Amino acid sequence: MKLFNTMSRQVEDFVPQNGKKVSLYTCGPTVYLDPHIGNWKTFINYDLLVRTLTQAGYEVDQVLNITDVGHLVGDGDDGEDKMAKTATEQRKTAWEIAEHYTSVFYEGLKQLNITPPSNMPKATDHIQEQIDMIKVLEEKGFTYTIDDGVYFDTSKCSDYGKLARLDLEGQQAGARVQENAQKRNPQDFALWKLSPKDQKRDMEWDSPWGTGFPGWHIECSAMALKYLGATIDIHGGGIDHIPIHHTNEIAQSESANGVEFSKFWFHSAFIDVDSTKMSKSLDNFYTIEDIKAKNIDPMAFRMLVVQAHYRKGSNFTWEALEAAAQRLKHLRAFADLVWQGSGEGQVDVKAVEQSFVKHMQNDLNTPAALEVVSNLLNQFANRLPSSQEASDIRALLGTMDEYLGLKLSETTDIDEFAKQLLLERENARQEKNWEESDRLRVEIEKQGLSVNDTPKATIWSRTS
RNA sequence: GGCGCGUUGGCCGAGGAGUUAGGCAAAGGUCUGCAAAACCUUUUACACCGGUGCGAAUCCGGUACGCGCCUCCA
Numbered sequence: 001m002k003l004f005n006t007m008s009r010q011v012e013d014f015v016p017q018n019g020k021k022v023s024l025y026t027c028g029p030t031v032y033l034d035p036h037i038g039n040w041k042t043f044i045n046y047d048l049l050v051r052t053l054t055q056a057g058y059e060v061d062q063v064l065n066i067t068d069v070g071h072l073v074g075d076g077d078d079g080e081d082k083m084a085k086t087a088t089e090q091r092k093t094a095w096e097i098a099e100h101y102t103s104v105f106y107e108g109l110k111q112l113n114i115t116p117p118s119n120m121p122k123a124t125d126h127i128q129e130q131i132d133m134i135k136v137l138e139e140k141g142f143t144y145t146i147d148d149g150v151y152f153d154t155s156k157c158s159d160y161g162k163l164a165r166l167d168l169e170g171q172q173a174g175a176r177v178q179e180n181a182q183k184r185n186p187q188d189f190a191l192w193k194l195s196p197k198d199q200k201r202d203m204e205w206d207s208p209w210g211t212g213f214p215g216w217h218i219e220c221s222a223m224a225l226k227y228l229g230a231t232i233d234i235h236g237g238g239i240d241h242i243p244i245h246h247t248n249e250i251a252q253s254e255s256a257n258g259v260e261f262s263k264f265w266f267h268s269a270f271i272d273v274d275s276t277k278m279s280k281s282l283d284n285f286y287t288i289e290d291i292k293a294k295n296i297d298p299m300a301f302r303m304l305v306v307q308a309h310y311r312k313g314s315n316f317t318w319e320a321l322e323a324a325a326q327r328l329k330h331l332r333a334f335a336d337l338v339w340q341g342s343g344e345g346q347v348d349v350k351a352v353e354q355s356f357v358k359h360m361q362n363d364l365n366t367p368a369a370l371e372v373v374s375n376l377l378n379q380f381a382n383r384l385p386s387s388q389e390a391s392d393i394r395a396l397l398g399t400m401d402e403y404l405g406l407k408l409s410e411t412t413d414i415d416e417f418a419k420q421l422l423l424e425r426e427n428a429r430q431e432k433n434w435e436e437s438d439r440l441r442v443e444i445e446k447q448g449l450s451v452n453d454t455p456k457a458t459i460w461s462r463t464s
Numbered sequence: 465g466g467c468g469c470g471u472u473g474g475c476c477g478a479g480g481a482g483u484u485a486g487g488c489a490a491a492g493g494u495c496u497g498c499a500a501a502a503c504c505u506u507u508u509a510c511a512c513c514g515g516u517g518c519g520a521a522u523c524c525g526g527u528a529c530g531c532g533c534c535u536c537c538a
Contacts, residue, residue: 027538035538042538166534170466186534216536238538243467245537268538269469270531277532307487308477313470313531320476323488329501330487367478371486381503382495434497441499452502455495463501 001056001361003234004311006242006265007163011363014053014264016233021059023228024050025262027220027237027245028064028120031101032086035108036285037301037316038271038278042238044302045268045310045364047114049236051403052360063227064117065220066105068098069124069203069213087202094202098124108288111298113405119227123219127205130214130222134191134207136256146182149193150209155185157251163265164243189248190215217248224249225257235262239269269313271305278316291321299407300325306366306404331408333461334377335397339413340459341390343383349392352376353399360403373400382454414460418447425451426458 003014016022026046029035035043046064053060087097102122109116123130134150137143142156154160161168168187194212195204204211224232230253237246246265253261270277278285288298304324308314352372359369373396385393397409425440444451445463452459 030537039538045538164533165467167467170534239469240533240537243533244535270538272531275530278538304476312477314477315475317475319474319488323476326489326501327487333501365478367486371478374486378503429497432497438498450501452500453496453498454502459502461501 001052002363003264003266004363005263006267007262012264016058017231017263020057021061022053022234023232024053024060024062024234024236025220025224025228025232026062026064026117026235027241028066029101029105030067031098031105033101034104034287034289036278036287037291038238038285040108040112040288040301041271041305042268043109043114044112044305046117046236047405048306048310048364048366048403049234049266050115050117051405052364055357055399055402056361061119061228062117063119063121063223065223066098066102066120066122067219068102068122069219098122111288112302113299113407115405121223121227123214123223124203126219126223126226127214129226130218131192131205131207133218133222133225133252133256134214137191137252140255142255143191144184145209147194148190148196149212149215150191151183151188152191152248152251152255153184154187154189154251157255160187160251161243161247163250164247166243166247189217191218191252217245218252220245221249221252221256221261224261225253230257230259230261232262234264234266236266236268239267242267268310271314271316273316275315286316294318296321296325297328300328303328303406306406307370309367310364328406330377331373331406332411334380334393335408335411336461337380337385337459338390338394338397339411340457341385341387343386343389343457345379345383345386345389347376347379347385347389349376349389349396353392353396356396356400356403366404369403382456382459384457384459411462414447414449418444418449418460421447422449422451422458422460429453429458 001014002011004011029039029043046062050060050062087094090097092100106116108114134143137152138150142153143150144153145151160166166187191214192207192209192212193215194210195201201213204213224235235246235249242265250261272278273286288301291298291301300321301324304316304321307324307327352375355372356369359365359372362368376396380389394409401407401409421440421444425437425444428434428436428440441451444460448463449460450463452461
């Protein structure tokens with residue numbers, strides 16, 4: 001299959017290091033607030049990647065970290081600590097906040113039909129691994145210690161910024177006032193932050209450098225090493241991670257391990273709301289709950305994400321979400337046809353399936369893959385598929401679900417009672433007993449079905 | 465100040481030098497006993513100005529506007 005690699009900025013043939021095994025590290029949620037739809041877009045894109053790799057015959061070992069401590073840092077400038085703030089507001093500890101929002105995250109995975117990653121380690125369960133990695137960096141001379149912690153000296157890393165293609169000189173020119181005058185270079189970042197004296201944090205640990213907590217980026221480097229090895233096949237994240245987080249992960253991991261950190265870099269583009277970035281800080285984000293509050297199936301959001309390409313930024317509107325919901329509904333009606341295979345026809349459904357797969361294996365071209373299916377749908381307007389077509393459609397839906405996770409093939413046939421009602425209505429229509437026919441239509445609708453009388457046959461579909 | 469991205473018809477969104485993307489919505493119409501959550505049709509879109517091509521929405525240069533990153537962030 002083909003996959004875009006942020007490092008080379010090109011679509012490349014994807015070939016893992018070890019035969020059919022693929023090691024994948026994906027940056028996960030920071031659990032201190034409800035995830036917003038932008039977070040979910042990225043997680044859905046990870047899911048599409050894993051599904052596509054799996055379909056391509058690979059065995060994917062995916063790690064998705066739960067950041068339950070990282071947010072303790074990074075509050076330097078304005079002194080605001082969101083995690084602590086949330087904890088205070090809810091009269092809970094940082095630990096309780098992390099636990100609560102971790103469960104919210106798991107619930108969201110279910111609602112959006114995201115296959116849970118094979119391994120979801122927590123940062124706080126890997127403090128020792130992080131300390132060990134910092135020790136290695138210290139022994140190799142990449143670190144220095146100042147008043148508030150241990151820092152990584154980016155000037156010791158000759159290719160620092162290669163992923164983002166950073167222009168360090170240029171950045172320096174316009175850099176804001178350094179928050180810490182002791183830092184040697186503006187890009188240097190904390191590996192271990194020391195707890196402020198005379199202050200007890202909910203989350204803090206002992207270390208060779210004193211009591212404190214790990215820096216912003218070390219958890220990913222440490223957990224990737226522990227679970228996937230020094231060189232992984234693919235590393236994923238949101239595009240915002242390219243210049244800082246992933247850049248620093250590369251610096252840490254490659255300096256500590258002495259080998260390339262990741263062969264491929266997979267980045268999901270942002271979804272905007274009203275043409276502006278969503279962020280936890282700006283408080284302009286929507287959640288799955290907001291979608292449900294409008295009586296829209298969360299799966300419609302998955303549809304919205306799937307019908308756009310993962311590398312292109314998009315703009316969220318409620319109108320677009322409703323359009324996606326509608327499209328999903330039509331796909332579901334199409335899926336219902338497999339139970340009604342009694343018509344005539346010989347459309348080449350298998351060719352559509354092949355085309356679908358080809359698009360998916362081409363850098364996850366989900367919009368093109370859906371397009372070929374949409375074109376197929378139009379051929380079944382006002383007619384039922386033949387038994388052969390129904391069989392092929394069933395196979396197509398199964399394949400689509402493996403790749404896209406839209407749950408189209410999970411429907412079952414309607415029950416005998418509903419079938420009987422449909423039959424009775426048809427008989428009434430034959431006898432031109434319209435009163436009885438209309439009465440039965442109401443009964444059928446009570447079963448959650450709607451009927452479409454076409455010249456050739458009556459086709460039912462689900463209303464719920 | 466530096467780095468980078470984008471601008472496609474009412475909305476969302478592909479494509480990317482010559483061929484209708486697709487979806488959703490709207491309007492008109494059709495089938496039908498009626499109805500539809502059914503079907504058909506529809507005003508031929510690519511920010512602007514130059515350039516290179518037989519030919520540009522698609523390549524090059526510039527302009528405008530928008531957005532992102534350089535600070536936690538999917």
